[in-house]
Amino acid sequence: MFSIPVLAGCRTHPRRRIPPSQSQTAFHLTSGVDVTGIRMTYNCGEEIYGDGECADMVYRIISGSVRCFNIRYDGRRQIEYFYFPGDILGLEARTVHHSSAEAICDKTSIVAIWRSTLEEIIATDVRASQYVLRLVGQEWQNSRYHALLLGRKHAAERMAGFLLEMVRLQAAISTVTLPMCRSDIADYLGLTIETVSRTLTQFERDGIIAMPSSRLIRLLNMDVLRSLSA
Amino acid sequence: MFSIPVLAGCRTHPRRRIPPSQSQTAFHLTSGVDVTGIRMTYNCGEEIYGDGECADMVYRIISGSVRCFNIRYDGRRQIEYFYFPGDILGLEARTVHHSSAEAICDKTSIVAIWRSTLEEIIATDVRASQYVLRLVGQEWQNSRYHALLLGRKHAAERMAGFLLEMVRLQAAISTVTLPMCRSDIADYLGLTIETVSRTLTQFERDGIIAMPSSRLIRLLNMDVLRSLSA
DNA sequence: CGTTGAGTTGAGGGATATCAAGCTGCGTGG
């Protein structure tokens, strides 16, 4: 979308085949700008797009959650971000995806529109253009924060930051329902599942959180979490 | 610049005073779009803008280099990126800076324009709007790569990635002149100066690089560096 | 009741941080 229109689209990278028998749904961009998109549903672990594929579609999540990640040659994985209902994903600076996206939950439902359609819209509609700019700017900000977390925070500080981020994204007050498993959390925080587990257990011992189940976390002491995350 | 124009500008955050007696210089944005900007010069370590300040200017580097960074309450610093001549910095998703910028070299020269001016331009000129979008998209991509490096790479892999990045940014073939000191490199790579030094010494012993001086590095074996960085 | 996958816990090891000392280059002043 950021490429010069003439250069948009690519023949050298594989395209993702759109599953047949998918229904059409409205993709609301900004006030007054709606596009007809394709509705698709994925089960847990299914790929929405893959690293190196042609980035010719943009997606909005209707329900469920998605992980966006990179994998290195030796299998080490870094999750870049988790996306939730309402979020847009698949935006790329180039015409090729530089990461992969997979559904985290069963029945994750998304609407997809063509990148070329979006490009046409932002080339004519100023408000849509500003909306996309704000969107990408927010993603950039998220990535900068993520880099700070990965570069200069200890395990407990990363965990605290993650929990606070999840509370914020879920617009919850103090109870988080984690849609992702421990290995997803570990690969987001640059840790191992064992360290994630140990850190959460320690938080529980310290009375900072309560874990009725492994996916359900109540934040009991936000102040401590905030000062840890700083 | 990504905020709704009505909300742009902020009264709650300190503004940076523009040094007097600074000359006016053209700020070239895209083909056909030039703005009159203010030329400023900084010595090594001087602040261009600070975390929390009002983000009401956008800067292009004429000469020298700049580090953009965050500092945590306990002094731990994470450098987000290094900027070189031709690069634009100071773009923010919000109206407030979320990081600080300092000159790395003496006589670092920049041109600054008002954020509001840029906002007016991209609200009317489609090409300028697309240019800024591409710019922010590239920054986002850089940050994503940085997060991968910080989250899932060992010291030697980070160092290799850094050297290759510097070669690319300086448009050089195999010799890098580092404008930044070891502690800047360490804070960019999420390491300590000792580890940076040890890693470089080990690279030299292995014949991967040569270091005529601490700031001058010749890359002797690009293949090894590339496979390390993966 | 066995199986399976996710999560937890424990023991030991390794990569990098920390602390400390020494080196190098360079400007400054005698």
Added chain:
DNA sequence: CCACGCAGCTTGATATCCCTCAACTCAACG
């Protein structure tokens, strides 16, 4: 021209945080 001081850099010894490997628990499911 050389001694001095200083900041940046390197090197060594030790500490520590987190990873690795392994065993175990638990819940879901047939």
